[in-house]
Amino acid sequence: MAYVLVRIDDRLIHGQVTVAWGSDLAPDRIILVNDEVAGDEWRRSLYAETDALGAAVSVLSTVEFLERNRERRWKSERALVLVESPRDLLRLIEGGLAIESANVGGLHYSEGKRELLPYFFVDGDDLEAIRAILSRGIRLEARDVPHTQSIDVASLIAGLGDDSGREGQ
């Protein structure tokens, strides 16, 4: 099944997704796949009720998403999939999500992370997951909003050590 966009973004559903990508891609549905949010009744309903400017919103756990993905639940929709981290995306891919490419839209700073771009910081675990995704022949592009430069993540991380977060230079 082809999704209009599969995006890693640690702000989950926010303005860049609903307004910028939403107006560019006109998705029918935004699917947030996040075990923490899906497992917390209050946060789940908060996100599920997001006004996504015309798109429906689904908040699902990894297991729920993979089950519906297998059933081709959204085959007649223009669905946009959102995950919080490279590790979460890898989990979906390992669980059967077949994609050719994905977008890295926002991995913001936290302690021990190294800056690749102003909106793209990684630690060792992120890098490991990113490399595992790339090794499956999936292309990753970094781009926060549409109509800006798409940056190839494979080139961006070429030459970085395994332990990038803790090198502390």
Next chain:
Amino acid sequence: MSEARKKIACVVVAHGNVAQCLMDAVQGILGTQSNWVAISNAGLGLNDLNAAIAEAIAELQKTCDVIVMSDMPGGSCHHACQEVIGQNSEVRAVSGLNLMMLLEFFVKRDRQPVDDLLGLVMERGRDAIRIL
């Protein structure tokens, strides 16, 4: 009908740093935008504020239709906008500026004529005001 539609620009006029800050937020969400000017009333008397708005409009009107957005009905920014558009019937103006209005403007401005766009901007701005 045959004439290509003009681009639509906006002049954002507000107290303090509000206009520039709102445009920073818009560009954080949508990426860099062209054909806009942010104006603050800080330190400007009414005449200078009028002049700053008129100058921005004149520059943008060389290539675009122009909508002026001000923050507060009854404030100096809004009065100045009213004075300027009183002498320039081509320009549209709205007040009550909020972030959703600006986002709607920049997302939709290439897709419809200026009066339709103005309607969408008003509607989105009103709809954004809610009790949580």
